[in-house]
Amino acid sequence: MVSIAERHQQIIDKLQKEGKINVADLCAELNVSSVTIRKDLKLLEDKGLLFRTHGGATLNNPYTIDRSVNEKEKIQSSEKMQIGAKAATLLQPNDSILIASGTTVLALAKNIQPSGSLTVITSALNVALELLRHPEIEVLQLGGLLRKSSSSVTGPYAESILADFSFSKLFLGVDGIDLEFGLTTTNVMEAHLNRQMIKVSQKTVVLADSTKFGKRGFGRICGFDDIDQIITDKGISDYVVKALEGMGIKVTIV
Known part of the structure; x- marks a missing residue:
């Protein structure tokens, strides 16, 4: 019979390999009850070896915190610029697009070199200011309550x-x-x-560096049925890529 220490080591080994584990899989692999696995995960979390999530555990803290746009802009900056450059290639002449807020979509704005006219509506002040340097781009800035941490507007x-x-x-x-x-x-x-924004758009393209995967913020935007494409960097795991592609999402890696 496998000892508790051996079982814990197997859990950690699987977690380090996959980045994320769930209770059902562990029960089947280790031939123990879900109660036992949940106790194991709590003990390992108390030791600082993992973070428990709904139905499993992850290697990294899954909960994000609200940072200022200036702080976020310094994180994965080169990857964000590559993602933004790739996203810019999706634009067509005479396009009408919607750009949400965030430092990765700001990288898109910095990479846009319009061929022909382009209409952009955005909730982000920094995106609008970036696009003002292009006479070919018509910019409509959404109004509303200004979030200082993101330099963007929200509200009815x-x-x-x-x-x-x-x-x-x-x-x-x-x-x-x-x-x-x-x-x-x-x-x-x-x-x-x-x-x-998703409701009024024909196609939704998510721009996210690889550190965003396995994370959860306070407010849920949508599920994966509403997403057509994700552009990210090579730090994303093969497991996540396969899972996303299995849901019919195009994954572009820069």
Whole structure:
């Protein structure tokens, strides 16, 4: 019979290999009850070896915190610029697009070199200011309650403006992507605005560096049925890529 110490080591080994584990799989592999596995996970969490999640555990803290846009811009900056450059190649002449908030979509704005006219509506002040240098781009800034930490607006006024438009693409930034919980942000009002953005867009493209995977923010934006494409960097695990592609999502890695 496998000892408790051996079982704990097997759990840690599997977690280090996969980055994330669930109770049902561990029960089947180790031939023990879910009660036993949950006790194991609690003991290992108390030792600082993992973080428990709904139905399993993860190697890294799955909960994101709200950081200022200036702080977030310094995290994975080169990866974000590569993601933004790739996203910019999706634009078509005479496109009408919607850009949400976040430092990764700001990287998209910095990489846009329009060929022909382009109409952009955005909730992010920094995105709008970045695009002002292009005379070919018509920029409409959404109004509403200004979130200082993200330099973007939220609220019912911004949502009501969106009802009058239809967009070919939405470029969406997120704070967390969890295979069970979906796409999230740290602010519930921003999550609600993002849902309205998805409704008025023909295609939703998520721009997210690899550190966002396995994370959860406070406000849930949507599930994976609402997403068409995710552009990320090579830090994403093969397991997550296969899971996303299995849901019909195009995953582009830069």
